[in-house]
Amino acid sequence: MLDKNGIAKRIAKEIKDGYYVNLGIGIPTLVANYIPEGVNVVLQSENGLLGMGPFPFEGEEDPDLINAGKQTITTLPGSSIFDSAMSFGMIRAQKIDLTILGAMEVSENGDIANWKIPGKMVKGMGGAMDLVASAKNIIVAMQHVNKAGESKLLSSCTLPLTGVKCIKKIVTELGVFDVLPEGGFKLLERAPGVSVDEIRKATAGKLYADDDVPEMAVS
């Protein structure tokens, strides 16, 4: 089974040299720590920055320079700053190659819910609806089950949707999954030490798994 960093590490392998990437809050943010040597990516922060750098050194924080998670950050040589309309303009126009975001639920037809629990939690969708509606390549990074032990990979979402038929790949602590165009989750890789049976038990939606699903290589 993977921990949060393991999920981030596995997703980092999906990033190709030259990609412009938008990382959501939570596990996706950790992906930045595992981008392989020699792979150059430009991270977008949707509050208006391309080329997000690491956290500043202590004492060098700039309150005018934050990321979409409101954390203090730095720029890098080659960074650019723009307004919020242009930021979502480049998202809508599919200039961003890869979007990685968290989810509360994903359905077997690729619907995603991650912004609202009616009567309980209302934080808002932020940029998530814009991202999932326009991105050509989205990976969901999430825990396979919620805190109550219920599967987050469902036949259909129970929570208010963020987007429909938009998720194609999911990485959880148990494995890597494709969302099939005809519906269903296809198990591509098992996390180290996790059996197909365990994954099947934790997956409420339709799961397709070959007899010999490989164990993922996480180094």
Add this chain to the structure above:
Amino acid sequence: MINKVVANADEAIADITDGKTLMLGGFGLCGIPENCISALVKKGVKDLTCISNNAGVDDFGIGLMLKQRQVKKMISSYVGENAEFERQLLSGELEVELIPQGTLATRCLAAGYGMPAIFTPAGVGTEVAEGKETRNFDGKDYLMEYAFDADFAIVKAWKGDTAGNLIFRSTSRNFNPVMAMAGKTTIAEVEELVEIGELDPDHVHTPGVYVHRIFQGKDYEKRIEQRTVRTKEQG
């Protein structure tokens, strides 16, 4: 030239009365018009509709106006940092319209560009789409979203000149330029107000034509929401 310079925030917001619709720039607490928010809190105007990406935190930014129950309705994309907001929302005391962040920005842009509406795929198939016209272009569905109609836009810039030209700094730019374009009356507070001729025209982000009032702000706290750092050892 018409004099756009006012003495301070109190004077800038003097004609903002109960029930008006305000746009407020900023992302989180970054780039918010601190002086004008303080002045609005002091003035005590109420029943306001506020269009702003976030709602501040409990004790800073728009959170200060919420605490005083000055806001009737918020139009935002993300409000997760404000417990008082969430309480007022869940109890039904506060009317809230949550909309996608890109839709929020682009509805400002449309207002500033003189376009009545935009089409965006954000929210198609979700509760955001309820009651909205949908159009299909090249096989993909889009929602029609109207340009905002705001009485006042209140923004914060780094530098501005007496003609209202504005320059923003770093990611405190965020919603400020698009909101500056979108208000019927736009008020800009700046960290440094300079005479005309002192800003390089090539560096101006918001042309003064969009700005009606400008003043030199003071005592900026620029509170940081999430102070994240690394140590020299971490490199």
